[in-house]
Amino acid sequence: MLPTFSTRDKRRVRLTYARWRRQAIFLLGGIAVGAAAVALAQAADLAQPAFAFLLAKSRYIVLAITPLGFLLSAYLTIRLFPNAQGSGIPQAIAARHLTDQAARESLVSIRIAVGKVILTLFGLLCGGSVGREGPTVQVGASIMFALGRVSPRRQPGLILAGAAAGVAAAFNTPLAGIVFGIEEMSRAFETRTSGLIIAAVIAAGLTSLALAGNYAYFGSSAMSLAHGIDWLAVPVCGVIGGLAGGMFSRIVIAMARGIKGPVGRKIKAHPLWFAFACGLAVALCGIASGDTVYGTGYQQVKMALEQGAPLPRDFGILKLLATTFAAISGIPGGIFAPSLAVGAGIGCNVASFFHDAPLGAIMLLGMVSYFAGVVQAPITAFVIVTEMTDNHGMVVPLMAAALIAHLVSRLVCEEGIYHALAKGFVERATRSP
Structure with a gap:
């Protein structure tokens, strides 16, 4: 005889499934963000020596390469990747505050993430005084947004988790990623999503450790104020x-x-x-x-x-x-x-x-x-x-x-x-x- 399920049992199964699916999205997203952060970091480490190689040929070559590179980067941003300019953190913050799906997608999407990575590396290749950590935040938010399309109601929390995971993986600083998510991205402590955000940061951090190893960004330092x-x-x-x-x-x-x-x-x-x-x-x-x-x-x-x-x-x-x-x-x-x-x-x-x-x-x-x-x-x-x-x-x-x-x-x-x-x-x- 087949077992029968009451309405209450069915509801409990649905709730359990929804909870596990939500947790899986945060964890898988954290892994994806960690992998993207490591890939961007390694590519950036190649872009800067490539620029140094050009400098070795002639240090005055920058008078052509850097302004022309900025012009081309700005052109590609305007024509192909609008809203990819700057660091990317303001876009992630703005996406959390928007409620319209299309408006969010104009700020965080896989298309923008791809453009962000390419043009950030291009900026480093032509000598721009730019970093990769802010772009990693927008990339992380974009990855989480894409994974969260199945649950639009959860997207503000997913964008927050993606941004925090991006900081954690970019600097190899998991605690800073969590603090950044609370202090800068949300300006509040959200108890309903805090556990899932921490899970995403841990997943991103472990992925970074597995791919790049454990390291201190600026090395270890024991200096202190002695007098x-x-x-x-x-x-x-x-x-x-x-x-x-x-x-x-x-x-x-x-x-x-x-x-x-x-x-x-x-x-x-x-x-x-x-x-x-x-x-x-x-x-x-x-x-x-x-x-x-x-x-x-x-x-x-x-x-x-x-x-x-x-x-x-x-x-x-x-x-x-x-x-x-x-x-x-x-x-x-x-x-x-x-x-x-x-x-x-x-x-x-x-x-x-x-x-x-x-x-x-x-x-x-x-x-x-x-x-x-x-x-x-x-x-x-x-x-x-x-x-x-x-x-x-x-x-x-x-x-x-x-x-x-x-x-x-x-x-x-x-x-x-x-x-x-x-x-x-x-x-x-x-x-x-």
């Missing part, structure tokens, strides 16, 4: 980093919203030539820096931290200028790694006033201060820097510097760069037919 006078570097870095980060954000936000007057109208009418001009400005910054400010800045900062050798005195300001021009040009590329490099340069400049203090410790203070000033997410900033350097002895000074930088940055720029830019994407998506 009482060294602690004065905390407020100094916090104030300088906060001011510089706030100014950077304010400029990028103003350019994204469109500046008023004839200049603003010219830029809007000729975006490709503006991208060309920005590329030329990046090339000039690179030549003035002795070819040190191209790309992410990762190698320069890692070498300085490992060897205890200061960066060039003008590295911080020139990297800041190169990153600003890249960010306002309209080409795809992130600001995570370049911002950390700018902060490292600021830290080196501050360290020149503290002769007996360990250089690496003050570089970390500069990194966390400038990054917190840009993104105005102090918890994410100090967690990322702590995990990237495997230095838990600097947790307290990093926390203090990040909080000071956040407060100072708010005096210059009232809103964090990602959420301010996200509002523009939301407005454009809702206006589109």
Whole structure:
């Protein structure tokens, strides 16, 4: 005799199936995001040496390659991959706030993810001061969105999980991925989806570990502030980093919203030539820096931290200028790694006033201060820097510097760069037919 099922039993089976299917989507998505992050990281590691090879032929070749590369990247973005410009984090934030399926798909989709990867690598190949971590967030959100098409009601949580998994896999910093998802992407702790987000981050992290191995992004560092006078570097870095980060954000936000007057109208009418001009400005910054400010800045900062050798005195300001021009040009590329490099340069400049203090410790203070000033997410900033350097002895000074930088940055720029830019994407998506 076949067993019979009551209505209650059938409902319980349906609920169990739906729960397992939802969990499977988050886990499979996390694995896919982790694999995509590793692939992008390895491709980026090939793109920068390829650009260095061109530099070895002639360092002045950038006067042609970089502006023309920016122009072509901007053209492809506008014509083939709209909404792939910039870091990609504002698009992921905006997609969470939208309710229309088509509007979300205009910001996060497999098509945009493919374009984001290709054009971010192209930006590195032509010398742009861009990073791959922000683009990994949009790629992660796009992958999760695609997997979640079977359950549109769950897509805001899936987009959040994809973004958090992207940060975790890109930096090999699982805790920072979770904190980023809570502090920056959602600005709230959502108990209903927190477990699934953590599961996606774990899946992405394990995939990254399996494919790339366990590593600290900037290597391991045991440096700390040894003397009482060294602690004065905390407020100094916090104030300088906060001011510089706030100014950077304010400029990028103003350019994204469109500046008023004839200049603003010219830029809007000729975006490709503006991208060309920005590329030329990046090339000039690179030549003035002795070819040190191209790309992410990762190698320069890692070498300085490992060897205890200061960066060039003008590295911080020139990297800041190169990153600003890249960010306002309209080409795809992130600001995570370049911002950390700018902060490292600021830290080196501050360290020149503290002769007996360990250089690496003050570089970390500069990194966390400038990054917190840009993104105005102090918890994410100090967690990322702590995990990237495997230095838990600097947790307290990093926390203090990040909080000071956040407060100072708010005096210059009232809103964090990602959420301010996200509002523009939301407005454009809702206006589109």
